[in-house]
Amino acid sequence: MRNKIIALMDNAVRTAIQRGLLPEISLPYIEVEIPGNPEHGDYASNVALILASPAKQNPRKIAEIIQSNLSDPENIIARTQIAGPGFLNFFIKENIWRQTLQFIEEKKENFGSSSMGNGKKVQVEFVSANPTGPLHIGHARGAVVGDVIANLLKTSGYDVSKEYYINDAGNQMNNLGKSVLLRYRELSGEKIEFPENCYRGDYIKDIANDVIKKDGKKYLTADDEQTIRHFTTIAGGVILDEIKDDLRDFGVNFDNYFSEKELYKNEGVARLLDSLQKKGFIYSDGETLWFKTTDYGDEKDRVVVRKNGEPTYFAADIAYHKNKYDSGFEMIVDIWGADHHGYMPRLWAGVQALGHDKDTLKIILVQLVNLLRGGVPVAMSTRSGEFVTLREVLDEVGKDAARYNFLMRRSDSHLDFDLEVAKQQSNENPVYYVQYAHARICSIIKMAQEKDMALPVYADINASLLCEPEEINLMKMMARYPETIYGAVRTLEPHRITFYLNELASLFHSYYNRNKVVSDDVKLTAARLFLVKTISIVLQNALKILGVNAPEKM
RNA sequence: GCGCCCAUGGCUCAGCUGGAUAGAGCGCCAGACUACGAAUCUGGAUGUCGCAAGUUCGAAUCUUGCUGGGCGCACCA
Incomplete structure (x- = not known):
C-alpha cells in the first residue's frame, strides 16, 4: 500500500515537472509515512517540504501542485488534504482495506513474503563459538538474532545460507x-x-x-x-x-559448519597472503607481516604473520571471507558479540583489499545479556566454569519464551533477561500475550464450527459489514505487515517484528472484548470469523519468522 | 590517552534512514466475566528526550563541545 502511494506521488511530481508547473529538479526518494495521529490520514508525505528549497517555492504551493496532478487509476484514495507546513495527507477508502483481507486469504502463509531479494545469494554467519564449552546465555541471543535475520531474508526472496564458523585451529x-x-x-x-x-x-x-x-x-x-x-x-x-x-x-539449524582448519589446507592462508603482498596490501618489517588496514580507515596496521611465523586470527579471517565470496555470496552478514566492534574496520579493510565493496559485508553487533533471577543479577564467570548454559535456559523457560525475549530489544542494546519473568505465564511475559491471541482465535473458530458455522471464504462474506473502527484498524494493521517485514529486512532489525506482533495482538484483544465474533447474526458472524481468521494467519506468519510456535490451545 | 556504542516517564524499552500533540509494557490508582478463553479488556496519573551551542521551515533523530555509563585499543580468538 505504501509503495502504491509512493508511486502515485512519484507520478504526480513527474507530471507536474513535465507540465512546467515545477522546475526541473532531481527527484528525492519520496518518503511516505504512517502518521501517528489518525487525523493526518492513513499515509502522509513530506515531499513538498523537501522540494521547497530546491524548487524555491512555498511548500504549501508545491503541495497544491502535486495534489492537482495526482491521478488515482486504481481508485484507492478517498481524499487528500494539505496540512501544516505542507504535508500531503492521504485517506484511503475503507473498501481498499477490506481488500487486504482477500489478499491475505490468497497469499496465506506467503502473506508478507516478497521477492525483493531477487534470489540474491546471502550468507548469514552466527554463533561461531569455539567448541571449548557449552553455549551459554550470551551465545543464545546471537543465535536467535542470526536465525531470525536469516528467516527474514529468506521470506524476502534471498537465497540464504546459514553458517557456523568453527574456530578450531587456535x-x-x-x-x-x-x-x-x-x-x-x-x-x-x-x-x-x-x-x-x-x-x-x-x-x-x-x-x-x-x-x-x-x-x-x-x-x-x-x-x-x-x-x-x-x-x-x-x-x-x-x-x-x-x-x-x-x-x-533452540530451533536453530545451520546449513553448514565451516572449520577454520579448512583454510590452512593446501597452504591456503599463506598463498592468499602472498598474493595480497604482491598487490601491495601487505608489507614486511623484516620480522612480521603487516596489513595496511590504515589505508581503509583503521587506527593502525595489523599483523597478519607473527614473528614466529604463525598467521594471526585476522589472516585466517581474510581467507575465510574470501572463501565466502568465492562461494558465490553477494552479500554477507556476520553476527558478532558487541565486544568485537573494534575489529570491524580491520575486516572491512580486508574485504576491500579482496576487491569487494564494503557494503557487501554487513556486521550486526549483538550486545551482552544481563541475566537476572527475580531482579537479582546472576553471577557469571566463564573462567570458573560457572555460567548459565543455553540448555539450562531452555529447560527452565522453554524455547518460545526464550526466543521471544531475546527479540524484544534492538540487538545492539543491552538486554535484561530475567529467568523468573521469562518463565512466568503471566501478563509480564509478552510472548504469551501474542500466543494467547492466536489460541483465542483458534478457539473461536472451533466453537463456531461446533455450532455448524463453517469458516467462510472471502467470496461468501459481505465484507462491508466489517465497519467498526476497530475492524478497520485491524485491517490497516494487517496491511502494514508486509511493510514491517520490508523494514526489518532493510535494516536487519528483527525486533521490529515483536513490536508489530504486540500491537496486532493488542488490537485483537481489545476488539475481542468489545465485540462478539459469534452471534445470532449469521452474516455478521461470517464476516467476523473471516476477519479473525486472517488475523491468525498474520500472527502465524510473523511468529514463524521468529521461530516461535503459534499454539491452538494453551 | 585514543576510538566505537549508549543516555527518552518510577523501571525496562520503541520511536520506522529530520516531520505535525514523543509512544508501549511493567509498576501505581479505579473499574469489567449469568456473552466466543480474565494468560484478556476499559479508564486515570507520570516527560526540560543527559547538558549546552549549532545546522533549518522543523531536531529525540544530523554537527560540535561537555557530563555520565558500557566496550574496545595484542604478534588472543
Missing part, C-alpha cells in the same frame, strides 16, 4: 586438550595444578572420564603433545555435538 583449542589431559591425570589419581588459561567446567571431567572408561590409563605414559592433540580432537568433537543438539532444541 590456542584455545589446545588449552581445551590440555584441560582434558589434566583432569584425566587427576581422575587417575595424580595431583595436578590447574592453570588460569584452562577450562574448569565439569564437562571437561565428563570427557576425561569417558576417555578413561574407553581407553584406560594408557595416555599417562604417552607423549604429552600427541595426547593433547588427540584429546583436543575428542573434546572438540564431543562439545560441538552438544552445541549442535542445544541449537537444534
Whole structure:
C-alpha cells in the first residue's frame, strides 16, 4: 500500500515537472509515512517540504501542485488534504482495506513474503563459538538474532545460507586438550595444578572420564603433545555435538559448519597472503607481516604473520571471507558479540583489499545479556566454569519464551533477561500475550464450527459489514505487515517484528472484548470469523519468522 | 590517552534512514466475566528526550563541545 502511494506521488511530481508547473529538479526518494495521529490520514508525505528549497517555492504551493496532478487509476484514495507546513495527507477508502483481507486469504502463509531479494545469494554467519564449552546465555541471543535475520531474508526472496564458523585451529583449542589431559591425570589419581588459561567446567571431567572408561590409563605414559592433540580432537568433537543438539532444541539449524582448519589446507592462508603482498596490501618489517588496514580507515596496521611465523586470527579471517565470496555470496552478514566492534574496520579493510565493496559485508553487533533471577543479577564467570548454559535456559523457560525475549530489544542494546519473568505465564511475559491471541482465535473458530458455522471464504462474506473502527484498524494493521517485514529486512532489525506482533495482538484483544465474533447474526458472524481468521494467519506468519510456535490451545 | 556504542516517564524499552500533540509494557490508582478463553479488556496519573551551542521551515533523530555509563585499543580468538 505504501509503495502504491509512493508511486502515485512519484507520478504526480513527474507530471507536474513535465507540465512546467515545477522546475526541473532531481527527484528525492519520496518518503511516505504512517502518521501517528489518525487525523493526518492513513499515509502522509513530506515531499513538498523537501522540494521547497530546491524548487524555491512555498511548500504549501508545491503541495497544491502535486495534489492537482495526482491521478488515482486504481481508485484507492478517498481524499487528500494539505496540512501544516505542507504535508500531503492521504485517506484511503475503507473498501481498499477490506481488500487486504482477500489478499491475505490468497497469499496465506506467503502473506508478507516478497521477492525483493531477487534470489540474491546471502550468507548469514552466527554463533561461531569455539567448541571449548557449552553455549551459554550470551551465545543464545546471537543465535536467535542470526536465525531470525536469516528467516527474514529468506521470506524476502534471498537465497540464504546459514553458517557456523568453527574456530578450531587456535590456542584455545589446545588449552581445551590440555584441560582434558589434566583432569584425566587427576581422575587417575595424580595431583595436578590447574592453570588460569584452562577450562574448569565439569564437562571437561565428563570427557576425561569417558576417555578413561574407553581407553584406560594408557595416555599417562604417552607423549604429552600427541595426547593433547588427540584429546583436543575428542573434546572438540564431543562439545560441538552438544552445541549442535542445544541449537537444534533452540530451533536453530545451520546449513553448514565451516572449520577454520579448512583454510590452512593446501597452504591456503599463506598463498592468499602472498598474493595480497604482491598487490601491495601487505608489507614486511623484516620480522612480521603487516596489513595496511590504515589505508581503509583503521587506527593502525595489523599483523597478519607473527614473528614466529604463525598467521594471526585476522589472516585466517581474510581467507575465510574470501572463501565466502568465492562461494558465490553477494552479500554477507556476520553476527558478532558487541565486544568485537573494534575489529570491524580491520575486516572491512580486508574485504576491500579482496576487491569487494564494503557494503557487501554487513556486521550486526549483538550486545551482552544481563541475566537476572527475580531482579537479582546472576553471577557469571566463564573462567570458573560457572555460567548459565543455553540448555539450562531452555529447560527452565522453554524455547518460545526464550526466543521471544531475546527479540524484544534492538540487538545492539543491552538486554535484561530475567529467568523468573521469562518463565512466568503471566501478563509480564509478552510472548504469551501474542500466543494467547492466536489460541483465542483458534478457539473461536472451533466453537463456531461446533455450532455448524463453517469458516467462510472471502467470496461468501459481505465484507462491508466489517465497519467498526476497530475492524478497520485491524485491517490497516494487517496491511502494514508486509511493510514491517520490508523494514526489518532493510535494516536487519528483527525486533521490529515483536513490536508489530504486540500491537496486532493488542488490537485483537481489545476488539475481542468489545465485540462478539459469534452471534445470532449469521452474516455478521461470517464476516467476523473471516476477519479473525486472517488475523491468525498474520500472527502465524510473523511468529514463524521468529521461530516461535503459534499454539491452538494453551 | 585514543576510538566505537549508549543516555527518552518510577523501571525496562520503541520511536520506522529530520516531520505535525514523543509512544508501549511493567509498576501505581479505579473499574469489567449469568456473552466466543480474565494468560484478556476499559479508564486515570507520570516527560526540560543527559547538558549546552549549532545546522533549518522543523531536531529525540544530523554537527560540535561537555557530563555520565558500557566496550574496545595484542604478534588472543
